[in-house]
Amino acid sequence: MSIEQELGRKLKSGIRKDEPMSMHTSWLVGGPADYYLCPADISELVEIVRFSAKYKLPLYVLGNGTNLLVLDGGIRGLVVNIGEPFCYINHTDGGFAAGAGTPMTYLAASAAREGLVGLEFAAGIPGSLGGAIIMNAGAFGGFIGEKIGSVKLVSGSGDLLNLKRADLIFGYRTSNLVGIGVIVEVKLELKKGDPEESLKRMEHLMVERRDRHPNLPSAGSVFRNLPDQPAGRIIESAGGKGLRIGKAEVSTQHANFIVNTGGASAADILALINAVRQLVRDKYNIDLEPEVKIVGEER
Ligand SMILES: Cc1cc2nc3c(=O)[nH]c(=O)nc-3n(C[C@H](O)[C@H](O)[C@H](O)COP(=O)(O)OP(=O)(O)OC[C@H]3O[C@@H](n4cnc5c(N)ncnc54)[C@H](O)[C@@H]3O)c2cc1C
Numbered sequence: 001m002s003i004e005q006e007l008g009r010k011l012k013s014g015i016r017k018d019e020p021m022s023m024h025t026s027w028l029v030g031g032p033a034d035y036y037l038c039p040a041d042i043s044e045l046v047e048i049v050r051f052s053a054k055y056k057l058p059l060y061v062l063g064n065g066t067n068l069l070v071l072d073g074g075i076r077g078l079v080v081n082i083g084e085p086f087c088y089i090n091h092t093d094g095g096f097a098a099g100a101g102t103p104m105t106y107l108a109a110s111a112a113r114e115g116l117v118g119l120e121f122a123a124g125i126p127g128s129l130g131g132a133i134i135m136n137a138g139a140f141g142g143f144i145g146e147k148i149g150s151v152k153l154v155s156g157s158g159d160l161l162n163l164k165r166a167d168l169i170f171g172y173r174t175s176n177l178v179g180i181g182v183i184v185e186v187k188l189e190l191k192k193g194d195p196e197e198s199l200k201r202m203e204h205l206m207v208e209r210r211d212r213h214p215n216l217p218s219a220g221s222v223f224r225n226l227p228d229q230p231a232g233r234i235i236e237s238a239g240g241k242g243l244r245i246g247k248a249e250v251s252t253q254h255a256n257f258i259v260n261t262g263g264a265s266a267a268d269i270l271a272l273i274n275a276v277r278q279l280v281r282d283k284y285n286i287d288l289e290p291e292v293k294i295v296g297e298e299r
Pocket residue numbers: 026060061062063064065066067068082100124125126127128129130131132133134135136137138139181182183184213218219220221293
């Protein structure tokens with residue numbers, strides 16, 4: 001029996017073969033995933049994880065694809081998208097829990113409307129809650145890690161784990177949840193506050209983003225900031241703004257963004273990432289580290 005037949009029989013949600021990842025990444029690049037799956041619920045996700053463990057098929061977890069450079073050769077094995085079925089918000093006795101597929105902006109606005117504040121920084125971050133936790137996404141001085149009460153995930157062997165605050169470690173754009181499993185639900189710890197004030201702050205931050213960020217396809221900041229300097233400032237002063245390879249360009253608006261000006265390949269973007277690193281190394285002897293995750297195979 002083929003993978004499609006065996007796995008397809010277990011899943012109502014179906015299975016797509018050779019799915020172009022360019023359809024699922026904010027850079028609009030990336031070759032095919034061998035098998036692309038959108039589980040309808042936790043039990044389907046568990047089936048998928050157990051199947052991948054049984055047949056030793058690599059499994060890659062995809063949120064909104066807004067921090068990923070998927071290479072042009074695509075991803076071997078299974079890609080599992082934690083999307084719409086995992087987009088929900090539950091109020092439990094004094095708590096606030098959300099599915100890992102919930103978009104960050106929606107989450108922040110919904111919490112604020114309930115009078116729960118502290119997620120304003122997340123307005124405009126285009127990722128899902130699950131992706132945000134893995135990356136410890138943050139902006140304007142806030143980051144998601146400091147708001148987490150507990151995390152429910154499906155481990156690599158298909159067991160449901162519930163990790164408490166004390167089990168979690170968050171660093172700058174990283175967490176100790178990388179490689180542990182698939183995040184399915186998160187309990188947030190938010191303070192009570194004024195909904196109107198919170199929504200107004202979010203609106204203000206969204207406007208600031210619109211002014212500062214290019215509106216061409218990107219993956220946000222490409223490189224990690226240094227402890228004392230933003231990567232964008234270093235790239236700009238090294239003369240990197242506007243640098244171009246193929247259809248990929250270092251944004252003339254924000255030097256830590258690489259934009260797809262239309263029809264770029266992942267190879268263009270990767271070559272430009274390497275060119276920027278070389279430029280900064282030559283000029284300042286600084287080795288910039290990518291913040292975006294580079295996955296898959298080159299063509
Ligand atoms: C225009 C723009 C602006 C941005 N601004 C910011 C910003 O201000 N601050 C910031 O921190 N980031 C920013 N980003 C980057 C990105 O939005 C964040 O890193 C976001 O948190 C990634 O979430 P995602 O769902 O897109 O994750 P993906 O890109 O899909 O995945 C990121 C990583 O998380 C893993 N992952 C995703 N979901 C799960 C899950 N459920 N369980 C386990 N692992 C999972 C993936 O395997 C991958 O390793 C920006 C991006 C863009 C395009």
